[in-house]
Amino acid sequence: MLRRAILRAPRRATAARSSASLSISTPTPTSRLLSTSSANMSSLPPVTHPLSTAFASDSYQLLPEAQKAGAAEDALLEQQIREVEAWWASPRFAGIKRDWTAADVVTKRGSLQQSYPSSVMARKLFNLIKTRQAAGEPIHTLGAIDPAQMTQQAPNQEVLYISGWACSSLLTTTNEVSADFGDYPYNTVPNQVERMAKAQSMHDRKQWYTRSTLTPEARAKAPYTDYFRPIIADGDTGHGGLTAVMKLAKLFAEAGAAAVHFEDQMHGGKKCGHLAGKVIVPTGEHINRLKAARFQWDVMGTENLVIARTDSESGKLLSSSIDVRDHEFILGVADRSIASLAETLAEMEASGASGAEIDAFEANWVKTTKLVTFDEAAVVHFESLSLSPDTISKYTAAVKANPNLGITARRALAASLAPAGAAPVYWDWDIPRTREGFYHFRSGMAAATKRAIAFGPYADLLWVETGDPNVAVCKALGAAVAQAHPGKGLVYNLSPSFNWMAHGFSPESLKSFIWDIAREGFVLQLVSLAGLHSNATITTELSRRFKDEGMSAYVEIVQKREKELGVDVLTHQKWSGASYVDAVLGAIQSGSSTGKSMGEGGTEGQFE
Numbered sequence: 001m002l003r004r005a006i007l008r009a010p011r012r013a014t015a016a017r018s019s020a021s022l023s024i025s026t027p028t029p030t031s032r033l034l035s036t037s038s039a040n041m042s043s044l045p046p047v048t049h050p051l052s053t054a055f056a057s058d059s060y061q062l063l064p065e066a067q068k069a070g071a072a073e074d075a076l077l078e079q080q081i082r083e084v085e086a087w088w089a090s091p092r093f094a095g096i097k098r099d100w101t102a103a104d105v106v107t108k109r110g111s112l113q114q115s116y117p118s119s120v121m122a123r124k125l126f127n128l129i130k131t132r133q134a135a136g137e138p139i140h141t142l143g144a145i146d147p148a149q150m151t152q153q154a155p156n157q158e159v160l161y162i163s164g165w166a167c168s169s170l171l172t173t174t175n176e177v178s179a180d181f182g183d184y185p186y187n188t189v190p191n192q193v194e195r196m197a198k199a200q201s202m203h204d205r206k207q208w209y210t211r212s213t214l215t216p217e218a219r220a221k222a223p224y225t226d227y228f229r230p231i232i233a234d235g236d237t238g239h240g241g242l243t244a245v246m247k248l249a250k251l252f253a254e255a256g257a258a259a260v261h262f263e264d265q266m267h268g269g270k271k272c273g274h275l276a277g278k279v280i281v282p283t284g285e286h287i288n289r290l291k292a293a294r295f296q297w298d299v300m301g302t303e304n305l306v307i308a309r310t311d312s313e314s315g316k317l318l319s320s321s322i323d324v325r326d327h328e329f330i331l332g333v334a335d336r337s338i339a340s341l342a343e344t345l346a347e348m349e350a351s352g353a354s355g356a357e358i359d360a361f362e363a364n365w366v367k368t369t370k371l372v373t374f375d376e377a378a379v380v381h382f383e384s385l386s387l388s389p390d391t392i393s394k395y396t397a398a399v400k401a402n403p404n405l406g407i408t409a410r411r412a413l414a415a416s417l418a419p420a421g422a423a424p425v426y427w428d429w430d431i432p433r434t435r436e437g438f439y440h441f442r443s444g445m446a447a448a449t450k451r452a453i454a455f456g457p458y459a460d461l462l463w464v465e466t467g468d469p470n471v472a473v474c475k476a477l478g479a480a481v482a483q484a485h486p487g488k489g490l491v492y493n494l495s496p497s498f499n500w501m502a503h504g505f506s507p508e509s510l511k512s513f514i515w516d517i518a519r520e521g522f523v524l525q526l527v528s529l530a531g532l533h534s535n536a537t538i539t540t541e542l543s544r545r546f547k548d549e550g551m552s553a554y555v556e557i558v559q560k561r562e563k564e565l566g567v568d569v570l571t572h573q574k575w576s577g578a579s580y581v582d583a584v585l586g587a588i589q590s591g592s593s594t595g596k597s598m599g600e601g602g603t604e605g606q607f608e
Ligand SMILES: C[C@](O)(C(=O)O)[C@H](CC(=O)O)C(=O)O
Pocket: 162, 163, 164, 165, 166, 180, 234, 271, 272, 273, 274, 465, 493, 495, 496, 497, 528, 529
C-alpha cells in the first residue's frame, strides 16, 4: 500500500523562468529540447509529461499524515490508474500491446514519482519518426564513440547511435576490450550513454551561455546547434533473464537513452550480427524481453522506445524448440541411418579422440548431412507413397494457412493424408542438435520477417539484421511489416560490416540507398560503426605521415582542415567549455580575473 504520496513539480518550470531574464530570442530550453531540428524548432507538438497532472503543482504535496492510509490513499491510486490508462490510450502508444493492466504498473511504482530527461528525448524521437514517416524520409545517423564525435555530428545528424560493438571493443566498464560477444558488464553501454548525455548537456549549457553574451542581433544570426539529439542505444540480448532486462532498461532510461534495441540472440551465445555461430532464442522468449523493457519504463512513467531486432536472417541455431511459432524453421534429419551428432561426439571423446578430430568430424557432419524442415520431409514422404499432387497440396496449403502449427499437429496432419497403415513421416530434430543442445534453424528472410511481425505489437520499431544491403529485400520486408502492422517503422543497420564496394552499387544507387529504403518504411538508419572507422582512418593517415613529415603533416591533415571546415575543436579549450567554466566561477567569486583559464596567457589567443 502507499505509505505517502509525493507529488513534485517539474524542475523545467524553474529553468524556463530564470532563463527568460536573458531575453534571448531563441526558444526556451524546453522547446529547444523538444525540437527535432535546429532549422524547424517550433513545428512539432509539445511534449506533455504523461504524469503531468501529478506534476502540476510547484511544490511537493504530501498526503496529510492523518490521511496516509484509507480513502485518500485509495483515491490517489485510482487517480494514477486512470492517468496511466489515458497515457496508454494516447497516440504515442498506438499499435502497442501490453499484456498487463494500469493497476499492475501503478502498484509497482512506489510513492515517489520522478521524471526522466530520457523520456522527453523519447517523445522528441517519436515526433521526429512520425514526421519523417509521413514524408517517407529517413532519419540517418552515424554511430559515435565519444563526446568529440557527438559534438561534430550534432549539427548534422538528428539522432545519436551508441553501438554495443564499439563499446565492447573500445570502452567497457571493466576496461577489458574485445570482440562483440555481449560479454561485457551490462552497465557498459548505459555508461557510455550517460557520458554522451552529460556531454550533450555540457555543450548545450556552453552554447546557451555563449549565446547570452551576444547582442540580440548577433544572436539571431549565430548558428544554433541542437546538442540534445535523442540517443539510440544497443541493449544487445538484454544481458540475462527478465530481471536483468528490466534493470538494464532502467539504467538506460536513467542514463539518457531515448530508445534501446534488444535482439533475439541468446545471452551467452550472442555475437555481432555479422559474425557466424549466432544462437537465437524462441520467439516468445524475446517477446518477453521486449515486454520486460516496456513494463520497466511503464513503472518509471517514461516513454522510451523499444526497438525489437531479430538476428534470425542469419542465426542458424535455436536455443529451444518450445515455441510453435519457430517449428516450421527447425531442421532435422529424414534419414533413419543417421546417428545423433551429440552422442557420436561424446563417444569419440570417450574413446580418446583429440579435440581437433572431434572438431573436424563435427564440421564435416554439419556440412554433409542433409537437414530439412518437417514440411520438406513430409512432402518427400508423400511422394514416396505416390500420393497425388492434390493430396500433397492439401498439406502444403494447410501449413501455409497456419504457419504456427506445432510439429505434433503437423505429424497428425501428415498422417491423416497418408493411406491407412502407411508408415509415418520419419523426421528427427534431436539427431542434429549441437553439443550445447541447440537446434538447427532455417535462417533467412522468411524466418526474420515472421519474427519481425511477431515482435511488432511489443515494439515501437523493428530491426531485421540483414546479410547484405539490398533494396529489393528491404522492399519485401517493408511491405510485409506494413501489411501486418501499418505505420510500424523499421530500422536499418547500414553496417560497415558490409563491403559496400562489393554489392554492385553505382555511384547513384549508393548515394540514394538510404532514401530508397526510407520509402519502404526504413525510417531510422544508422552506420553502426562509423565512429570507429572514421577514427581509425584519420589516425592512420596522420600517424603514417607524421612519422616522416612531422608537424607539417599535423598541420596539413588536422589543423588546416579544422580551420577550413570550421571545426570548433580547433580551439579545443573553448570547445571543452573553459570560457563557460570561467563564467561560472566569475559568478561565484569576483576580483580574480588573473585566475581565468581563458584570460591572458593562454595559447588559444593565437587562433584569433
Ligand atoms: C549494430 C551492432 O549491434 C553494434 O553493436 O553496433 C553490430 C555492429 C555491426 O556489425 O554493424 C551488429 O550489427 O551486430
